[in-house]
Amino acid sequence: MSERSDRKTARATADLVAREANVSRVAVSRAFNPNASLKPEKRDRILQIARELNYTPDMAARSLVTRRSHLVGMIVPDVCSPWESQEIDALTTALQAEGFATLLFKAKADLSMDQTLLTYMRGFNPDSVIAFTENVEPDVLSGFLDRAVPIYIIYDDAEEFGGKPSASLYDRLVVGQKEGIEQAVALLQGYGARRVAYLGGKPQSLANTERERIITQVLVGRGMAPPILVPGDYTYDTAYRATVGLFRVGDGADAIFASNDVGAFGAIDALRHELSLSVPGDVKIVGFDDIPQSHWKSYNLTTVRIDLPDRVRALVRLILRRLKAPDAGPLIETLSTRLVVRSTVG
Amino acid sequence: MSERSDRKTARATADLVAREANVSRVAVSRAFNPNASLKPEKRDRILQIARELNYTPDMAARSLVTRRSHLVGMIVPDVCSPWESQEIDALTTALQAEGFATLLFKAKADLSMDQTLLTYMRGFNPDSVIAFTENVEPDVLSGFLDRAVPIYIIYDDAEEFGGKPSASLYDRLVVGQKEGIEQAVALLQGYGARRVAYLGGKPQSLANTERERIITQVLVGRGMAPPILVPGDYTYDTAYRATVGLFRVGDGADAIFASNDVGAFGAIDALRHELSLSVPGDVKIVGFDDIPQSHWKSYNLTTVRIDLPDRVRALVRLILRRLKAPDAGPLIETLSTRLVVRSTVG
DNA sequence: ACGATGAATGAACACGTTTTCAATTCCAAC
DNA sequence: GTTGGAATTGAAAACGTGTTCATTCATCGT
Incomplete structure (x- = not known):
C-alpha cells in the first residue's frame, strides 16, 4: 500500500463503526449526541473506536434529517475593509465556539445582493444569514423565509429601516x-470648530445616510451651521481626493467628520501631505468605527467607537434565540456608541 | 394567512415541482443538470415552474450522493490582517464564480490547527482546503485524506517544507x-545602507523563516554584514516597540527589512514619532506584501509585492485540477515576487 | 415477590437528491 | 415499411444520518 492509495480509502461511516463495535448503527448516532440515552461505558467504547477509525458524522447527511446545517451565511461587500474583516473574524470565532461554521459570500460593490447569489446561498440552507450589505431588497430576500431568518444590521431608526413593509420579517x-455623535460634536465645538464638513460613505449605505442625518440634526441643535456635504465611498483614495477638492475649489472647513476611519485617514493625509495643513491645528478630524489602525501613531484618530465584542455578542444572541424559537416575532438587539478621544481634535 | 405563517411553508422540493409539472422527479433533477439529456421544452417548463415555486436543489442532499460539497474550507489565523483579508476576499470572489462557497475557520494565534477544529471542519466534507496557517502537522492533517487534498502555501523551498515526509501528500x-528580496537589497545598498536589521514575523511562520534565511544569504552574497535579527510577530505594536528597543538599547541600523507591511508601518511610526529619526533620511525601510495601505501617503512604503491576482488564479487552478484528477500526484504552482519602489528607501 | 417506572436498545422509516438501468420513443436511412 | 441507433424517460436503489416506536432490561417502592 503506497501512501497515495490511502486517499482511496472510503470515508468511515457510522455503519462501519457500529459493526466494529458490535452495536447497532443507532447506538453510534446516539454516542455522538450527548443528551441521547446510552449506557456510558458503551458510549465510551464507541467513541474510542470512532476515533481509531477517524470517524466524524457527515454534516450533510445530518443536516438532511435534522434540518439544521450549522452554517451561518455572511454576505459581505468587501472583506478587505478593516472594519468588516474585524467583524468577520470575531464573529467566526464566536460562532465556531457555538458549533457553527461561517459560509462567506461576496456581495456586489454597490451593496446590493443579486438574485443569483441569494438562490445559490439558499441551496446550502444556512441556519442564519447575516447581511452586512445594507441595501434592503425585501422581495429578493423573501426567498429565504422557508428556513432561516436573515439578520440585518441597521442604524438608529429601526422603524424607518428603508421604509420597507417587510422589515418586520427580519431580525x-x-x-x-446618536450618543457618540453628540459627544464628538461637543468636543469639536469645545475646541472652537465653527464649520464642519461631513465626508460621506457609499450613498446606498443606510449607515451613511443616518450618520449624515444625525450629524446635521446635532449640529443645528447646538446652534451651528449644517455640515458641508462632501460625497465619498468609504475608501481612502476617494476621501483623499475629496478633501483636496474641498480645500482647493471649495471654501474649506475647520473640522471634518468622516463617515468611517479609513476615510478619515485619507482626509488626514490629504491635509498634511498635499495641502500642507496641520491636524488638529488647522483642521480637526473625527472618524467612525475605531478600527485597530486608528491608534497607529501616524493618525491617532479621535473616533466614534462601535464596540466590537458587544456587537458580536448581540449577533450571536440573535442567532441562538431565533434557532430556539423559529416562529417568534422579529428579534431586536440594541447597541450604543461612544467617542474615543485621541489626538486629531485637540 | 398572516405574513408570519409564510415561514412555516415547507421548502419546495423536487417532488413538488415534479408533481406540479406532471413529470417524474428525475426529470426535475435533470432540468438542473445542464448536460443531462432532457427535451428542451420540457426543461424550460420545469425550470419555469421551479422558479414559481422558489425551488433550489438542496446542496446537502446533492452532496450526499454526488460526493461534491462545493465548499472550499479556509483555515485562517487572523482575518483582520490586511494581507489575509485581501486574499480571502479575492479568493471568495473567484471561487464563487466557479460555483464554490467558502467555509471559513479560525486557526489559533500560534498558527497551529488543533485536532478539534480539523475534525469539525472535516464533517462538512469540503472539496478542498486551503491552509493559510503554515504550521505543518502531517499526522493531524492526514485525517483529511479521505476526500479533499489540502493546499499549502509555502515559501521558496518546496523540498524542505518543514522537513516533513508527508509533504508529498499536499498540493x-x-x-x-528571492527575486523581490534581491531587488530590495540592491536598492538599499545603492542608497548607501550598511547595517540592515530584519524585523521578524511570527517565529512559527515558515514565510518568516525563509525571509530571514534569504535576506541573510543575499546580504552576505553582496559583501554586507548579516542582518541584525529583531524578533517580532507581524503586528504593528510589537514592531513599534521592537524598533524603539533596537535604537534605544541596541546599536540601531540604517535600514530595516520588515517581515510584512504592517510591521514596517510600526517601525516607521516608531522612528518618526518616538525616536525623532527620519525615513528614509536616517533609516530606510522595506516591507513585504504590498497591501493597499502601503501606498497611503503617511507611509508610502517600498515593499516586496506578492501579486494577489496571480496568486488567486494559481490557487483556483490547483483546486480545479485536483477535482478533475483526485488521484493525481501532488500538484504544484509557482509564483514570483518583485519590488515596488515608493519613498521609504530613497 | 410483584407490578411499575424509567432507561436502554434496535428495526424501520424519513430526509432530498443523483445515478444506474431497462424500457420507451423518436428519427433518419435503406 | 422496416430497422437500427440515438435521444428521452421513469422506477428503484443508493448516499449517511437522526428520529420515531415498540420492545427489552434494570431498578425500585410496597
Missing part, C-alpha cells in the same frame, strides 16, 4: 449612533 | 521570494 441589530 | 503554492 435586526440596531446601532444607536 | 502547494510555492512563493519564490
Whole structure:
C-alpha cells in the first residue's frame, strides 16, 4: 500500500463503526449526541473506536434529517475593509465556539445582493444569514423565509429601516449612533470648530445616510451651521481626493467628520501631505468605527467607537434565540456608541 | 394567512415541482443538470415552474450522493490582517464564480490547527482546503485524506517544507521570494545602507523563516554584514516597540527589512514619532506584501509585492485540477515576487 | 415477590437528491 | 415499411444520518 492509495480509502461511516463495535448503527448516532440515552461505558467504547477509525458524522447527511446545517451565511461587500474583516473574524470565532461554521459570500460593490447569489446561498440552507450589505431588497430576500431568518444590521431608526413593509420579517441589530455623535460634536465645538464638513460613505449605505442625518440634526441643535456635504465611498483614495477638492475649489472647513476611519485617514493625509495643513491645528478630524489602525501613531484618530465584542455578542444572541424559537416575532438587539478621544481634535 | 405563517411553508422540493409539472422527479433533477439529456421544452417548463415555486436543489442532499460539497474550507489565523483579508476576499470572489462557497475557520494565534477544529471542519466534507496557517502537522492533517487534498502555501523551498515526509501528500503554492528580496537589497545598498536589521514575523511562520534565511544569504552574497535579527510577530505594536528597543538599547541600523507591511508601518511610526529619526533620511525601510495601505501617503512604503491576482488564479487552478484528477500526484504552482519602489528607501 | 417506572436498545422509516438501468420513443436511412 | 441507433424517460436503489416506536432490561417502592 503506497501512501497515495490511502486517499482511496472510503470515508468511515457510522455503519462501519457500529459493526466494529458490535452495536447497532443507532447506538453510534446516539454516542455522538450527548443528551441521547446510552449506557456510558458503551458510549465510551464507541467513541474510542470512532476515533481509531477517524470517524466524524457527515454534516450533510445530518443536516438532511435534522434540518439544521450549522452554517451561518455572511454576505459581505468587501472583506478587505478593516472594519468588516474585524467583524468577520470575531464573529467566526464566536460562532465556531457555538458549533457553527461561517459560509462567506461576496456581495456586489454597490451593496446590493443579486438574485443569483441569494438562490445559490439558499441551496446550502444556512441556519442564519447575516447581511452586512445594507441595501434592503425585501422581495429578493423573501426567498429565504422557508428556513432561516436573515439578520440585518441597521442604524438608529429601526422603524424607518428603508421604509420597507417587510422589515418586520427580519431580525435586526440596531446601532444607536446618536450618543457618540453628540459627544464628538461637543468636543469639536469645545475646541472652537465653527464649520464642519461631513465626508460621506457609499450613498446606498443606510449607515451613511443616518450618520449624515444625525450629524446635521446635532449640529443645528447646538446652534451651528449644517455640515458641508462632501460625497465619498468609504475608501481612502476617494476621501483623499475629496478633501483636496474641498480645500482647493471649495471654501474649506475647520473640522471634518468622516463617515468611517479609513476615510478619515485619507482626509488626514490629504491635509498634511498635499495641502500642507496641520491636524488638529488647522483642521480637526473625527472618524467612525475605531478600527485597530486608528491608534497607529501616524493618525491617532479621535473616533466614534462601535464596540466590537458587544456587537458580536448581540449577533450571536440573535442567532441562538431565533434557532430556539423559529416562529417568534422579529428579534431586536440594541447597541450604543461612544467617542474615543485621541489626538486629531485637540 | 398572516405574513408570519409564510415561514412555516415547507421548502419546495423536487417532488413538488415534479408533481406540479406532471413529470417524474428525475426529470426535475435533470432540468438542473445542464448536460443531462432532457427535451428542451420540457426543461424550460420545469425550470419555469421551479422558479414559481422558489425551488433550489438542496446542496446537502446533492452532496450526499454526488460526493461534491462545493465548499472550499479556509483555515485562517487572523482575518483582520490586511494581507489575509485581501486574499480571502479575492479568493471568495473567484471561487464563487466557479460555483464554490467558502467555509471559513479560525486557526489559533500560534498558527497551529488543533485536532478539534480539523475534525469539525472535516464533517462538512469540503472539496478542498486551503491552509493559510503554515504550521505543518502531517499526522493531524492526514485525517483529511479521505476526500479533499489540502493546499499549502509555502515559501521558496518546496523540498524542505518543514522537513516533513508527508509533504508529498499536499498540493502547494510555492512563493519564490528571492527575486523581490534581491531587488530590495540592491536598492538599499545603492542608497548607501550598511547595517540592515530584519524585523521578524511570527517565529512559527515558515514565510518568516525563509525571509530571514534569504535576506541573510543575499546580504552576505553582496559583501554586507548579516542582518541584525529583531524578533517580532507581524503586528504593528510589537514592531513599534521592537524598533524603539533596537535604537534605544541596541546599536540601531540604517535600514530595516520588515517581515510584512504592517510591521514596517510600526517601525516607521516608531522612528518618526518616538525616536525623532527620519525615513528614509536616517533609516530606510522595506516591507513585504504590498497591501493597499502601503501606498497611503503617511507611509508610502517600498515593499516586496506578492501579486494577489496571480496568486488567486494559481490557487483556483490547483483546486480545479485536483477535482478533475483526485488521484493525481501532488500538484504544484509557482509564483514570483518583485519590488515596488515608493519613498521609504530613497 | 410483584407490578411499575424509567432507561436502554434496535428495526424501520424519513430526509432530498443523483445515478444506474431497462424500457420507451423518436428519427433518419435503406 | 422496416430497422437500427440515438435521444428521452421513469422506477428503484443508493448516499449517511437522526428520529420515531415498540420492545427489552434494570431498578425500585410496597
